[in-house]
Amino acid sequence: MIRKxxxxxxxxxxxxxxxxxxxxxxxxxxKVKAISDPNYFAQNSGITTIQYPHVQxxxxxxxxxxxxxxxxxxxxxxxxxxICPVDCIDIESIKSIEAIGxxxxxxxxxxxxxxxxxxxxxxxxxGLCTVVCPTECLVMTDTYDRSMIxxxxxxxxxxxxTAAEADEKRFALExxxxxxxxxxxxxxxxxxxxxx
Amino acid sequence: xxxxxxxxxxASALFAFTALFTLFALYSERKISAFIQDRLGPMEVGxxxxxxxxxxxxxxxxxxxxxxxxxxxxLFILAPIIIFVSVYLGFAALPWAPGLIPASLNLxxxxxxxxxxxxxxGILMAGWGSNNKYALLGSxxxxxxxxxxxxxxxxxxxxxxxxxxxxxxxEITIRQGILSSEAVNFLGIYDVKAIGGILSWNVFQAPHxxxxxxxxxIASLAECNRAPFDIPEAxxxxxxxxxxxxxxxxxxxxxxxxxxxxxxxxxxxxxxxLGGWNSPLPNMGSVSLANWTTGIGWGIxxxxxxxxxxxxxxxxxxxxxxxxxxxxxxxxxxxxxxPLAFLCxxxxxxxxxxxx
Numbered sequence: 001m002i003r004k005x006x007x008x009x010x011x012x013x014x015x016x017x018x019x020x021x022x023x024x025x026x027x028x029x030x031k032v033k034a035i036s037d038p039n040y041f042a043q044n045s046g047i048t049t050i051q052y053p054h055v056q057x058x059x060x061x062x063x064x065x066x067x068x069x070x071x072x073x074x075x076x077x078x079x080x081x082x083i084c085p086v087d088c089i090d091i092e093s094i095k096s097i098e099a100i101g102x103x104x105x106x107x108x109x110x111x112x113x114x115x116x117x118x119x120x121x122x123x124x125x126x127g128l129c130t131v132v133c134p135t136e137c138l139v140m141t142d143t144y145d146r147s148m149i150x151x152x153x154x155x156x157x158x159x160x161x162t163a164a165e166a167d168e169k170r171f172a173l174e175x176x177x178x179x180x181x182x183x184x185x186x187x188x189x190x191x192x193x194x195x196x
Numbered sequence: 197x198x199x200x201x202x203x204x205x206x207a208s209a210l211f212a213f214t215a216l217f218t219l220f221a222l223y224s225e226r227k228i229s230a231f232i233q234d235r236l237g238p239m240e241v242g243x244x245x246x247x248x249x250x251x252x253x254x255x256x257x258x259x260x261x262x263x264x265x266x267x268x269x270x271l272f273i274l275a276p277i278i279i280f281v282s283v284y285l286g287f288a289a290l291p292w293a294p295g296l297i298p299a300s301l302n303l304x305x306x307x308x309x310x311x312x313x314x315x316x317x318g319i320l321m322a323g324w325g326s327n328n329k330y331a332l333l334g335s336x337x338x339x340x341x342x343x344x345x346x347x348x349x350x351x352x353x354x355x356x357x358x359x360x361x362x363x364x365x366x367e368i369t370i371r372q373g374i375l376s377s378e379a380v381n382f383l384g385i386y387d388v389k390a391i392g393g394i395l396s397w398n399v400f401q402a403p404h405x406x407x408x409x410x411x412x413x414i415a416s417l418a419e420c421n422r423a424p425f426d427i428p429e430a431x432x433x434x435x436x437x438x439x440x441x442x443x444x445x446x447x448x449x450x451x452x453x454x455x456x457x458x459x460x461x462x463x464x465x466x467x468x469x470l471g472g473w474n475s476p477l478p479n480m481g482s483v484s485l486a487n488w489t490t491g492i493g494w495g496i497x498x499x500x501x502x503x504x505x506x507x508x509x510x511x512x513x514x515x516x517x518x519x520x521x522x523x524x525x526x527x528x529x530x531x532x533x534x535p536l537a538f539l540c541x542x543x544x545x546x547x548x549x550x551x552x
Binding site for chain 1: 517
């Protein structure tokens with residue numbers, strides 16, 4: 001019985017000593033270091049809190065956070081939308097009637113992106129889309145602190161075309177298609193006429 | 197007429213003190229717990245978060261009084277008042293400095309002990325009135341715990357009262373320092389009446405009172421429902437216990453009572469065992485530190501210092517030890533503390549007869 005009570009006091013004293021040690025170590029704060037720093041895990045005492053909005057931990061440039069599209073380089077190939085496991089990328093493409101231009105790596109652009117929406121609320125940050133992108137225009141940036149008041153704002157719209165422009169391109173394509181169809185019909189008729 | 201004015205002034209001063217102390221204790225508890233857990237605690241409101249407690253109380257004041265539909269309205273509304281008033285009344289008989297005591301009662305400690313027991317009633321009213329299973333469970337645990345722990349508390353207080361032969365807290369304090377009219381014997385042998393200081397405190401006058409003080413301290417933690425004896429509140433099991441259903445100012449009053457109770461039990465312990473407002477510094481030859489550091493201002497300073505250290509100890513213990521189980525709590529009380537307190541009382545009796 002006495003031994004038991006004594007043991008209680010010894011263990012309580014041990015616990016109190018431990019917490020007191022932490023209490024007095026609180027004069028020291030955690031140093032702000034990047035994860036790549038060799039001494040990142042070296043500090044074992046002191047306050048671990050980082051006062052986030054005021055102080056930020058440096059993060060690698062190639063962090064896997066928010067998605068960003070460089071629309072000038074995008075060929076609207078739709079590969080990213082196809083590979084996405086959660087279907088958060090929504091692309092609507094319009095065929096151009098002629099080559100639009102070249103991307104920075106020399107690929108010819110032949111499609112307009114009437115819509116290029118990425119729903120970041122759905123995104124699971126797997127990064128597959130950035131892997132398949134043939135022109136490397138879809139990248140993950142180091143921005144991670146983004147909060148929205150409206151849920152719709154979580155859908156990032158990357159398309160740089162206005163609705164009027166898209167309609168114009170659509171109309172041009174339809175016109176071209178109609179012309180080609182008419183030409184085809186004509187050719188078909190001539191062919192059949194020749195045979196008969 | 198002036199008579200009543202003094203009463204009102206003293207009462208308001210005490211109320212202001214409890215309110216200020218609660219705000220201070222709230223902030224220091226959050227800071228101490230944060231430092232113990234390697235966190236920073238409140239940092240945003242004011243310099244180092246120093247205005248956090250005021251912001252909290254402002255939020256509380258603005259909140260709506262919600263009374264559950266199925267609650268017993270009278271009990272529900274009365275409970276916080278009873279809980280707070282019973283603790284607040286306890287401050288009436290506590291001495292702050294030589295000659296400075298709100299009400300110098302001959303039955304001082306007995307009165308405080310009786311008034312504090314009413315808090316249990318308030319807690320039971322809160323739990324029952326809320327008509328909530330967690331609140332009722334919490335208050336039932338609280339009542340069981342407080343009633344049980346009043347026995348070791350009472351017995352350890354009794355062993356001091358037997359040594360100092362008075363229930364008046366001012367008398368008990370005076371007998372622990374240089375102002376005593378009787379002999380003050382360190383360890384019951386050496387006369388230290390002229391030396392005073394730490395040597396003349398009750399715990400050193402009769403060393404078995406150290407054990408009595410430890411018993412009192414443990415039991416007082418249980419009396420004010422603090423960890424490791426916080427099973428009536430048990431945030432993780434009972435989501436707050438008896439005060440689950442309270443909001444706004446009513447909750448603030450329960451909180452106020454809780455923190456005032458911490459100060460009150462700490463102060464009773466200091467007065468009974470640790471010399472009250474007496475200076476811990478002894479007279480040494482021509483350097484009469486005890487004489488220099490005794491007086492009204494010094495008295496308030498010493499008693500605040502001692503009591504705040506005890507409160508800091510309570511906070512420190514809360515953030516170190518895990519919560520007791522109900523059966524462990526009861527077995528500690530009845531099988532360890534109560535017999536030990538009885539033993540202390542017995543030694544006190546023998547001490548009084550043989551050594552004094």
